Amino acid sequence: MPSKKIPRATARRLPIYYRYLTVLLSANKQRVSSTELSEAVQVDSATIRRDFSYFGELGKRGYGYDVANLLKFFKGILHQDSLVSVALVGVGSLGSALLNYNFHQDTNLRISAAFDTKPEFANTVKSGIPIYPAEEMTTQLKEQQIDVVILAVPGTKAQKVTDQLVEAGVKGILNFTPVRLSVPKDVQVQNIDLTNELQTLIYFIKNYSEYNK
Amino acid sequence: MPSKKIPRATARRLPIYYRYLTVLLSANKQRVSSTELSEAVQVDSATIRRDFSYFGELGKRGYGYDVANLLKFFKGILHQDSLVSVALVGVGSLGSALLNYNFHQDTNLRISAAFDTKPEFANTVKSGIPIYPAEEMTTQLKEQQIDVVILAVPGTKAQKVTDQLVEAGVKGILNFTPVRLSVPKDVQVQNIDLTNELQTLIYFIKNYSEYNK
Numbered sequence: 001m002p003s004k005k006i007p008r009a010t011a012r013r014l015p016i017y018y019r020y021l022t023v024l025l026s027a028n029k030q031r032v033s034s035t036e037l038s039e040a041v042q043v044d045s046a047t048i049r050r051d052f053s054y055f056g057e058l059g060k061r062g063y064g065y066d067v068a069n070l071l072k073f074f075k076g077i078l079h080q081d082s083l084v085s086v087a088l089v090g091v092g093s094l095g096s097a098l099l100n101y102n103f104h105q106d107t108n109l110r111i112s113a114a115f116d117t118k119p120e121f122a123n124t125v126k127s128g129i130p131i132y133p134a135e136e137m138t139t140q141l142k143e144q145q146i147d148v149v150i151l152a153v154p155g156t157k158a159q160k161v162t163d164q165l166v167e168a169g170v171k172g173i174l175n176f177t178p179v180r181l182s183v184p185k186d187v188q189v190q191n192i193d194l195t196n197e198l199q200t201l202i203y204f205i206k207n208y209s210e211y212n213k
Numbered sequence: 214m215p216s217k218k219i220p221r222a223t224a225r226r227l228p229i230y231y232r233y234l235t236v237l238l239s240a241n242k243q244r245v246s247s248t249e250l251s252e253a254v255q256v257d258s259a260t261i262r263r264d265f266s267y268f269g270e271l272g273k274r275g276y277g278y279d280v281a282n283l284l285k286f287f288k289g290i291l292h293q294d295s296l297v298s299v300a301l302v303g304v305g306s307l308g309s310a311l312l313n314y315n316f317h318q319d320t321n322l323r324i325s326a327a328f329d330t331k332p333e334f335a336n337t338v339k340s341g342i343p344i345y346p347a348e349e350m351t352t353q354l355k356e357q358q359i360d361v362v363i364l365a366v367p368g369t370k371a372q373k374v375t376d377q378l379v380e381a382g383v384k385g386i387l388n389f390t391p392v393r394l395s396v397p398k399d400v401q402v403q404n405i406d407l408t409n410e411l412q413t414l415i416y417f418i419k420n421y422s423e424y425n426k
Contacts, residue, residue, distance in 0.1 A: 009222065011420075015412035016393070042393045042402075078412055079419050086411065097310035103408045148415060172418040174410055180229070180255045189255075190414040195316045197387055197403055198299065199228035199291055202361060204401040205385040206292055207224075 006054045013051055016041050018078055021071040033064040083108050087146045089161060090153035091116040091131055094176060098150060099127040111150070113140055138168040147171040155179045219267045226264055229254050231287040237280045246277035296321050300359045302374060303366035304329040304344055307389060311363060312340040324363070326353055351381040360384040368392045 020040050024032055038045040052058045058073065059065040075081060088095055088111050095114070103109045114131045116122075122133040132140050141149075149170050153161050158177040165173065172188045175181055178196075181189050233253050237245055251258040265271045271286065272278040288294060301308055301324050308327070316322045327344045329335075335346040345353050354362075362383050366374050371392040378386065385401045388394055394402050 015409040093313045094310040097307040100306045188417040196228040201403040
């Protein structure tokens, strides 16, 4: 457990490091230099060293990083040793695509339940995942001890559904709606707003290309 | 145009500010305090002030921000005054959902072309958007002067398609594949990797809740 609060940007890179290390391990590679790591994950090596420095000494100067050790470490901080069940709320066109989505096989993530208000979806199975009627959401989340949810409902329903999720004990929401959700402080929200992402990308194209040449 | 390079995290928040300001303007609100802004966009006010400080003095102490002025400013830096055409590459289940996706109506973004290798999709129209065969990608991108692309092809094809996009003059890629793409320095990539997002969210749930209480 890290002793100080690490920056969000660093936290977002941890899964990337983790994934690459699993690839190295399955290729029987025993150590990796920070340059190799940098090229593979497309993050500059100064940033990698700063990220790693939050967790103490992970490598040796001139030797690089021991793959198995580093992997074990990241596995621990990313809680990859136990299976995490995730629920999908809202089985529209984006929701259906998410049910189909191939989460990396080297992770411990599973979508194990989905919820939707459409009566024709109730108690059917889609991409191998059971869809429950919305009325059963609270009960099922509690019963299956699911505290992470992917929210893909229409924006107009987002806050109301979020309130129900919080009530049901959910601690993390991956928010695909364009709404900025209001939640208690102990609930984490990760926003994926495609309009935002595209606008940010366009901003970078217009304003950053000059710097990077 | 900002004179210094602003942090990525700040750039990612600009569209959020912009969107909220358009809402205020259509509600005929003339000014907004940094506290109101903070509550509406769920970003703490110190961060908002720091973000704004990159662009010089935007507000007056004790008065807050003038909505119309601020909106005009953000419209400029986000290049909202001209229409931006975007192409979708890969019309699988995620790609189809993206064609259907309702980009905020107050933006200047339009998906105006899609590409796929499946012969049965060639020269059809889906959600109002024409789908072209993959062989026509380079020609169409150049002809339609599209330099922003949403990439939703299978991971195994991601780098190969990216090389073609770069060759066709694309300057920005919103990358939905799990692959870390290799691109020249003048091409911007924004990664949306759902496994990463979920893992980061879980990391926050396990490690941050304590701090935030």
